[in-house]
Amino acid sequence: MKIGYLGPIGSYSYEAAQKYKKDTDELKESKTIEKVFSSLENGSIDICIVPLENAIQGAVVDTMDTILENRDLNIIDEIVLDVHHMLMSKTKDSTIAKIYSHSQALEQCRTYLNEKFADVEKIPVSSTSYAASLAQKESDTACICNAICKDLYNLEIVSDNIQDMKDNKTRFIVLSKSKNIRETKKTSIVFSTKDEPGALYKILGMFSIAEINLTKIESRPAKTKLGDYIFFVDLEGDEKDSKIKLTLENIANLCDEFRILGSY
């Protein structure tokens, strides 16, 4: 099976893909999250692994928005990864005039960067591993990346575990064009409520009456007008379960838009 991920080699997505892949699987990198998705669309990969949310920084907006735009994709699994950021440079004691990383990693290390490098330029790039490749080439430059990049890009560690929250995790999802057949424990849905008072309250009430536990509720702008939201909800149980199936059908009737993203 061909598995797509946000590269280059050494990124956190690569780490998640390594954790997920079986011996016979082949990894295939893309430069942006959008290119990962288009590879899945055009069939050059079978499944893809993309970051969905981080404990410090929250939603990965690119992923959420691209899922919304691609109606035929399904979540078939998830991977939760410990994320320990490190500051690395070509030589441990070099001056640091700029720091490259993915914008999410820069934001996850906000406190450390403000304390130690308040006046140093922070440059967001497409991935942490691409940042590492830049730090390898340029002088007076550091990057924020994971442990794997040290040997891959021949870097030295300036500082370890620099993120705001020591127990930092990122949740990745595995997407496919086909749905899961196996029995699963969790279902993700997305919906927009009708524009009437208490619409979200009614929907949460239907979950409550059916005794279905919600493990996540998160909002995104609906891109129709300011103040309209789409809700991403995770619930315990499989969409094939009859109680869940019925409840979701009833809830769909209360929504403007409703979609099951997958059970896994």
Add this chain to the structure above:
Amino acid sequence: MKIGYLGPIGSYSYEAAQKYKKDTDELKESKTIEKVFSSLENGSIDICIVPLENAIQGAVVDTMDTILENRDLNIIDEIVLDVHHMLMSKTKDSTIAKIYSHSQALEQCRTYLNEKFADVEKIPVSSTSYAASLAQKESDTACICNAICKDLYNLEIVSDNIQDMKDNKTRFIVLSKSKNIRETKKTSIVFSTKDEPGALYKILGMFSIAEINLTKIESRPAKTKLGDYIFFVDLEGDEKDSKIKLTLENIANLCDEFRILGSY
């Protein structure tokens, strides 16, 4: 009165500040949202204007997180601005090898950029007006910014109204160390629910019973563990109104953390 905003001159925050200021007020720019907040903290400005959310891109994470960290700041007003992004360059027909803008603006123009400039490097910088100042200096470079920057930075328009959504708006808030005394129409609160099933449902129920309309509900990670959320809620009415005061007191008892951000 001294009003702080995210500069340099020509940014959308500058446009919002211009719209808000009275003749006797003085504008004072800062380079980052955090520096705007610290100016307010140390008293070198009286109030500040910062972006809170955009119709396409959603929450301005920096602002939301910094409000959470500064317990003594209050929202005293809001400004909603039409946001029409333009692609500008030193000369209209120059080759474009890179495009500078604020990350929010780049993301708001994602469809246009993917269609016309898929392989051109997009470089996120601290503000749209700083991007304009870079496009003024560098060759083969464009920026995404607002109409004001054209004359300020001596640029030519390559393409107009390039954001994904034609009716694009950004909501700015005005923050102060003191609360509003005047009668107001809207109250913003932030809370985290206790970790028990149906906690959010119960809270929404108390608003519903009291017939208090919610105009916004949005989640942010609580930065405690993955899956814990903080909710930002806007409701109709003034926190000094007795019904609202009582309902909010009851809701506070159901929450781990609860704070009124201000009425305006």
